[in-house]
Amino acid sequence: MAADLPDAPLPQDGQSTGQSSPSENQQKQAPQAPSLGDLGFTPAQTQANAKLQARLNKRTHMLKVHQTLGLITAIPMVATLITGPQAKAKGRNGQTITEPTPANLDFHIALGGLTTGMYWTTAYYAIFAPKIAGVKPRGAIRLHRDLEWVHGPGMIITPLLGIAAYKQENAGEKVHGLASYHGTAAVVTAAAYGAAIVAVSWPIHLKFWEK
């Protein structure tokens, strides 16, 4: 069985370093030199798989886009969090209520919309990246993926609560009910999103500039 195995895939191109070339070295090999077939690997281990390579290439491309878009998305996400308080009516019950200016409100809504759009575009590239059969997630990627279950629903709930809060404010009402949790949902979502970025990058050299 092992003797029927194919030899190592032939390289498409050759290169050599050192004093002698590979062809010279192979010429020097004795006829009894062991071959790959002698080692007992299964054909599945030794045979080239062009389809799998194509899937790996597509997967890497999509996850690189996912990584880049994910980092860019963090910018409007943080900006949306920062502008949140300016888009909120201020004043407790019994006190004078100060409504946010339309400019502040519109700016916050625009940033929130941009963040939501970019977030789901980022998610698309991870969700639809080709899966590789037989590979179970191990290591930091597991926490990165588990955190999807926090920031994913958060990126649905937060905009919905934001819309509800906007409608209540436009109706001259103080934000109440579930809509009053818009800010909390946003903070939890952003925290989970940040943790997902750190998780997939961990461990990090703290003094990376010394490397």
Place this chain on the structure above:
Amino acid sequence: MKFLCAVLLLAALPLHAQNQYVLQQSTLTWHITHPMHDVDGISHAAKGKGVCSGGTCDFLVAVPLNTFNSGDSNRDLHMLQVVRGAEFPMVVVRTQLAQSALKASAIDADLTIQFAGQTVHYSHVPFHRTMHGKDVEISGTIPATCSDFKIDRPSFLTVPIHNEIPVTVNTIWQPM
């Protein structure tokens, strides 16, 4: 006549036995360095054989790329992609040594490595030999680089990993 053949066969067996080595255990570790990360990928799945004849020994060690484990499946799949591990699933290392060199504690080996669709020769790679009873432990580090094998260096936050990807080799061979 049959008896004579049997005697000759039995007499040849010990001679044959001393001239072959089989890889019993191995730990191969690649190491990558990035300004923000240092990562090792380890495989214990190498298989190898050595055949000695006429004063020289030919050794072959091969390991499937998909057996390297860095502790992160995402990184391992990315490694397979950048080294074209589905098209070229094995790393194959060949070397030829004088049989007398196997008795020294320091071994200077010329290696021919097939990896990532390239064949690269490394001259004078130092290895250390230690005896454990009959078994022979051979260890050393292969000074591989991404550029030798035309590997596009993976990057993180747009910063690529270092070009050097040294592979530490620890093998235990059993004479047959």
